[in-house]
Amino acid sequence: MAIYDRIGGGYATTRRADPRIGRHLAEALAGARRVVNVGAGTGSYEPEGTAQVVAVEPSAVMRAQRRTGAAPCVEAVAADLPFADGSFDAAMAVLTVHHWPDPLAGLDELRRVARRQVILTFDPGAHLGLWLVHDYLPEMLELAGSNPPTPTAIADHLGGGSVREVPIPADCFDGFLWAYWRRPSAYLDPDVQASISGIAQLPAALVAERMVRLAADLDAGRWRERNQDLLDRDEVDGGFRLVVCGD
Ligand SMILES: C[S@@+](CC[C@H](N)C(=O)[O-])C[C@H]1O[C@@H](n2cnc3c(N)ncnc32)[C@H](O)[C@@H]1O
Numbered sequence: 001m002a003i004y005d006r007i008g009g010g011y012a013t014t015r016r017a018d019p020r021i022g023r024h025l026a027e028a029l030a031g032a033r034r035v036v037n038v039g040a041g042t043g044s045y046e047p048e049g050t051a052q053v054v055a056v057e058p059s060a061v062m063r064a065q066r067r068t069g070a071a072p073c074v075e076a077v078a079a080d081l082p083f084a085d086g087s088f089d090a091a092m093a094v095l096t097v098h099h100w101p102d103p104l105a106g107l108d109e110l111r112r113v114a115r116r117q118v119i120l121t122f123d124p125g126a127h128l129g130l131w132l133v134h135d136y137l138p139e140m141l142e143l144a145g146s147n148p149p150t151p152t153a154i155a156d157h158l159g160g161g162s163v164r165e166v167p168i169p170a171d172c173f174d175g176f177l178w179a180y181w182r183r184p185s186a187y188l189d190p191d192v193q194a195s196i197s198g199i200a201q202l203p204a205a206l207v208a209e210r211m212v213r214l215a216a217d218l219d220a221g222r223w224r225e226r227n228q229d230l231l232d233r234d235e236v237d238g239g240f241r242l243v244v245c246g247d
Contacts, residue, residue: 003099004041004059007200012065014175014195017044021120021174021240024166025092026050028118028244032090036114038078038106039096043070044174045120051089056081078106081113088114090246095176097121098148099197107157116246117158120166123150126239130178131227132187133198136210140198151241161245167235178238182230184223188215 004011025045029035037046040055042065047053053071056078057063063073076082078093078100091114093106098121100106110117124147133140140146155161172179177196180186188211193199199207217223230236 002059002061003197003201005061007194007197008041008059008061008065010191010194011062012042012067014191015042015044016173016175018169018173020169021045021166021172024164024242025094025118025120028242029090029092029116032088032116034088034090036081036083036088036091037071038081038091038093038110039099040066040071040073041094041096042066043073045092045094046071054083054088078109081109083113085112086115090114090116090118092118092120094120095122097154098145103149103154104157107154111158111246114246116244117161119151119154119243119245121148121151121154121241121243123239123241124148126237127177128239130181130238131223131230132177132184132214135226136214137199137202137207139202139206143198143201145197151243154243155245158243158245161243164242164244165237166240166242168238168240169235170233178236178240181236181238182233184214184227185218187211 022045032051035051035053037055040057041062055071055073056076057073058077079102091110097103151163155163168178170182175195177198186192
């Protein structure tokens with residue numbers, strides 16, 4: 001069963017494209033007329049009006065949440081794309097490479113079907129340095145997907161390209177792991193927990209116990225004390241990187 005068939009039920013409600021992140025992707029996709037979005041999920045960050053888009057998504061639960069009028073979506077996986085060589089100007093892959101069982105095979109496929117590859121991914125070291133992981137849920141470090149190829153390794157594998165930081169705003173709209181780095185009480189919300197794959201894959205009882213501890217730390221002011229350095233920041237480096245390779 002595709003992992004998101006199990007954990008992706010409420011994705012469309014908490015995971016919405018954040019325009020500040022979307023700008024980086026739009027710039028990287030500029031000029032591309034035919035775009036394939038691999039691991040497309042519900043369609044966040046897909047170009048609208050500027051390109052003809054085909055989405056690829058293995059999970060039926062995710063495909064079912066695509067909005068009416070979204071780009072057509074094919075059931076397939078990154079490592080075996082059902083397209084001829086060079087079918088697209090650009091292939092995009094947003095926050096999905098870490099879920100691929102064979103990331104390098106998937107990257108080879110992006111390169112085979114498209115002249116440009118635009119990948120939003122994360123540097124595992126920085127990404128898993130979030131206080132939520134090291135202070136409350138270190139078990140996330142052991143999950144499949146916690147150690148994908150680094151952005152530099154991805155660029156190297158694709159023949160070289162640029163790797164740029166994508167900072168995460170303090171009021172990020174896209175509810176991924178880092179979205180609430182300065183809004184700690186959000187992580188107590190079961191809907192938020194369910195839409196972060198690293199939390200959704202952990203045993204529910206363990207998450208509940210650790211969130212009781214987070215709530216107590218928030219009440220007692222301990223979280224604030226420990227995370228003073230974050231409080232006056234408007235954006236942060238959560239390890240998110242945009243890799244752009246090809247033409
Ligand atoms: C965190 S979601 C990202 C979805 C979307 N790109 C976004 O930014 O909202 C990860 C997606 O990768 C998909 N996925 C998992 N394994 C995959 C694979 N082997 N090939 C392609 N997509 C995969 C999941 O089904 C899920 O929709």
